[in-house]
Every structure is written in C-alpha cells, then in structure tokens.
Amino acid sequence: MKTVNYFLVLFLAGIALISSCKKDEEVVDDINTSTTLKTAEYTLSRTTDYGDDWIYFSFATGAEVSGVDSLNYTTSTSWDIAFNRYNVRTNSGSAGIGEGGVYDAGSVEWSTVVTANEGGYTPDDTIQIVTGFNTDHSPIYLAVPGSSVFIGCVDVVMGSQGPTYPTNDHIYVLKTANGKYAKIWIKSFFNDNGNSGYVNFKYSYQTDGSRTIE
DSSP states (O other): OHHHHHHHHHHHHHHHHHHHHHHHHHHHHHSOOOOSEEEEEEEOSSOOOTTTOOEEEETTTTEEOTTOOTTTGGGOOSOSEEEETTEEEESSGGGOSSSOEEEEEESOOGGGOOBOOSSOOBOOEEEEEEEEEOTTSOEEEEEEEEOSTTTTSBOOBOOTTOOBOOBOOOEEEEEOTTSOEEEEEEEEEEOTTOOEEEEEEEEEEETTSOSBOO
16 A cells, blocks of 8 residues: 555655646747837937038938938938937938937936837927037027937036036937837936946837837
8 A cells, every 4th residue: 555655645745846847848938938018228320520520320220320411311201210420310300301300208217118109299390400600609500400309318517527418318209210119218328438428218119110119
C-alpha cells in the first residue's frame, strides 16, 4: 500500500508540474513583445547658426534628414520637425506641405499624455528669429515660417556668469508630415559634453497611425 501511495504522489506531482509549465507558457504567449510605438531620446548633431539655419528631423526614421534646405523644405514631406537654435517649425502651414501641426499639452508628466487629440493642431505661421546683431549688440530679427506654439520651449536668460537656457518642460503633441502622431519633450539645450546649442529631446512616435502615444 505504501508503494502504491508513493507512485500516486509522483503521478500527481508530475501532472501539477506539467500544468504549471503550460500556465507559464500561456503567460509568455500573452505578453506583447512588439509595439508600434517608438520612443527615443535624441540630441542634434550640431549647433545651428543665427539666421535661417535649420536642422530637419524625421520621427519615422529617428534621424536628421539630409538634402532638405531653405530652397526645398516647403515642398518636402521627408521631415516632421526642424530646429533653429531655440526656434521650431513643423511640416505644416507656412513651413511645408505636410499634414503637421502642434498643440501644447502643458507642463505635465510625460506618461500622462496618452492619447493625441483628434483635432486642435496649430499649423506654422510666421515667427521672428535672430539673424545677427547691431553694433550696440541689439538683435536683428528675420521673419520666417515657424511654430508660434513652440515659442518659449527654450528660453535665454542673461546673467553675470553668461547665458543660461532653461526649458519650460512642456509636452507638445504633433501631427507629422504624413498625418501620424507624436509627442515631444524638449529636455535641454546641451549635449552630453555640456556644450550649449544642441537641442536634446525625447519623443514617442506612433507608427500605426493611431492616436495612442504612450
């Protein structure tokens, strides 16, 4: 009888082990290991000069776009957002033929901006950028296509130790040139070496065209 009970215990234990393994496999199968949401952090490769000098960036490729300049940016859909020092433009309105635009979600936690609005995106119009300085060091301005919504994302504060560049820590939600959705946080105006003039930002881009951005 003891022998029978022993083998019965082993048999039941084996069934329990197999059942446990199947449950583990089911849990693994239920985990979605792929996602259509692309999240990354990026620092521009160079500083931009005063004047109409821009770096163009694509959320789809996660990289700067070559071959786009002051002559063709308004007719290109290969870029989504561009930077000139602390100025920004999107591929929309006066700045491009894209379906872009932006709204300011405010100074909120990154993770709380989960779904992009269906509407309410402001296309680019005209902004004033610094193109040089007079002999008295006062700035000379140039009117160019750009996003008025992004004004203040990076500020310039002059102090006794030189300028500082605080950011407003706002989260901005964009429509891309091709009508998809992204959010962006301008984190700083410095690269990893502490050099100023390099826009550093975090972004999430929804590749499937849905409005889910977190």
